[in-house]
Amino acid sequence: MKLDSLSSQLDGIKAQGLYRRRRVVEKIHGANAFSDGRPVVNFCSNDYLGLADHPKVMAAFLHGAEIYGVGSGASHLVTGHGPAHHALEEELAEFTRRERALLFSTGYMANVGVIAALAGQGDWIFEDRLNHASLLDGAMLSGAKLKRYAHADAEALRVLMERSPPKERMVITDGVFSMDGDLAPLPELAVVARQAHACLMVDDAHGLGVVGPTGRGVIEHLGLSATDVPVLVGTLGKAFGTFGAFVAGSHDLIEYLIQRCRPYTYTTALPPAVVEATRASLRLVVEETWRREKLRSLVVRFRSGVGQLGLSLMASHTPIQPILLGGNELALQASQSLLESGFLVAAIRPPTVPEGTARLRVTLSAAHEEQDVDRLLEALARLDVD
Numbered sequence: 001m002k003l004d005s006l007s008s009q010l011d012g013i014k015a016q017g018l019y020r021r022r023r024v025v026e027k028i029h030g031a032n033a034f035s036d037g038r039p040v041v042n043f044c045s046n047d048y049l050g051l052a053d054h055p056k057v058m059a060a061f062l063h064g065a066e067i068y069g070v071g072s073g074a075s076h077l078v079t080g081h082g083p084a085h086h087a088l089e090e091e092l093a094e095f096t097r098r099e100r101a102l103l104f105s106t107g108y109m110a111n112v113g114v115i116a117a118l119a120g121q122g123d124w125i126f127e128d129r130l131n132h133a134s135l136l137d138g139a140m141l142s143g144a145k146l147k148r149y150a151h152a153d154a155e156a157l158r159v160l161m162e163r164s165p166p167k168e169r170m171v172i173t174d175g176v177f178s179m180d181g182d183l184a185p186l187p188e189l190a191v192v193a194r195q196a197h198a199c200l201m202v203d204d205a206h207g208l209g210v211v212g213p214t215g216r217g218v219i220e221h222l223g224l225s226a227t228d229v230p231v232l233v234g235t236l237g238k239a240f241g242t243f244g245a246f247v248a249g250s251h252d253l254i255e256y257l258i259q260r261c262r263p264y265t266y267t268t269a270l271p272p273a274v275v276e277a278t279r280a281s282l283r284l285v286v287e288e289t290w291r292r293e294k295l296r297s298l299v300v301r302f303r304s305g306v307g308q309l310g311l312s313l314m315a316s317h318t319p320i321q322p323i324l325l326g327g328n329e330l331a332l333q334a335s336q337s338l339l340e341s342g343f344l345v346a347a348i349r350p351p352t353v354p355e356g357t358a359r360l361r362v363t364l365s366a367a368h369e370e371q372d373v374d375r376l377l378e379a380l381a382r383l384d385v386d
């Protein structure tokens with residue numbers, strides 16, 4: 001692309017209603033923030049349990065910086081792998097009930113890295129149509145052949161696999177779908193994958209900490225084993241309230257990734273203070289079960305309220321509660337008018353979601369109070385979306 005064509009490209013993006021503009025969001029406390037200087041209640045953060053500013057998480061971060069300084073100074077394979085990283089990996093392995101876990105700097109890198117390490121040219125990868133972009137990018141980087149199956153449809157996957165050559169195969173899915181909030185049909189996918197001798201990988205970025213009786217994610221909620229899902233990716237910037245990601249699985253999987261995963265090898269390890277903060281938040285995820293309970297009751301309250309307004313909700317029982325509007329401009333206008341009422345709710349447009357399915361992506365958090373939800377419902381009732 002020529003640099004002198006950028007301005008006409010930008011005009012084209014604007015004409016489609018797809019222009020993206022960043023707001024400056026300044027967090028105050030919990031879900032309260034300033035958006036470009038305007039006080040708002042944030043209804044689009046992924047801090048589902050409200051742990052990002054928990055006093056114990058903040059204290060662990062400060063203490064970590066006092067002991068270790070700020071930067072880790074190098075990649076894990078050089079000198080960046082410290083005692084905090086090592087301890088968190090052991091704690092995450094225990095939390096996910098797997099042999100080992102490996103820390104990554106971001107979920108994007110974990111997904112791209114794991115897929116490109118496990119699949120290559122000549123292999124086949126099958127992904128849900130609505131998988132997170134990082135899972136698609138990983139497949140592209142791997143050089144494997146990528147096939148996408150109809151959303152959450154294990155039968156469609158089975159048919160697609162039957163028609164493909166008996167090569168090395170991976171089946172990859174979000175656990176909780178990030179823009180729809182529904183769950184992958186993991187028991188069915190696991191059966192199809194097993195019959196086809198394929199490896200099933202689940203990215204549970206939005207499930208861990210939130211879904212399942214003890215917050216161990218969709219795998220716990222749906223009663224699957226580590227044999228059913230040998231490769232599990234989790235992120236730490238959402239329900240854990242900090243930053244980073246990890247892959248959990250067998251001893252051999254983790255050792256292989258240490259040898260062969262380029263986004264693991266060629267990047268600086270997470271700052272140890274961030275890791276200490278995550279160790280504190282992991283303890284809170286396990287201990288403060290009231291956060292999940294509060295979140296569940298807010299989800300029920302929100303869904304019954306929106307149902308009464310006649311707006312179009314999706315089949316989600318997670319804290320991701322999108323309201324489907326369709327048009328890009330409509331979604332933008334709705335988001336803007338909610339902002340004027342003091343609520344920050346992101347309009348999600350293509351290519352993040354399929355064409356014609358622009359939506360308001362409302363997310364709930366244990367940091368919200370019932371009256372926050374009730375006031376949001378009142379503002380939604382005032383929206384003009386017909």
Ligand SMILES: *Cc1c(COP(=O)(O)O)cnc(C)c1O
Pocket residue numbers: 105106107108109111132134174178203205206235236237244245
């Ligand atoms: C947010 C997200 C990621 C990326 O995680 P980061 O740590 O933010 O890079 C990966 N997968 C899914 C499903 C996500 O929602």
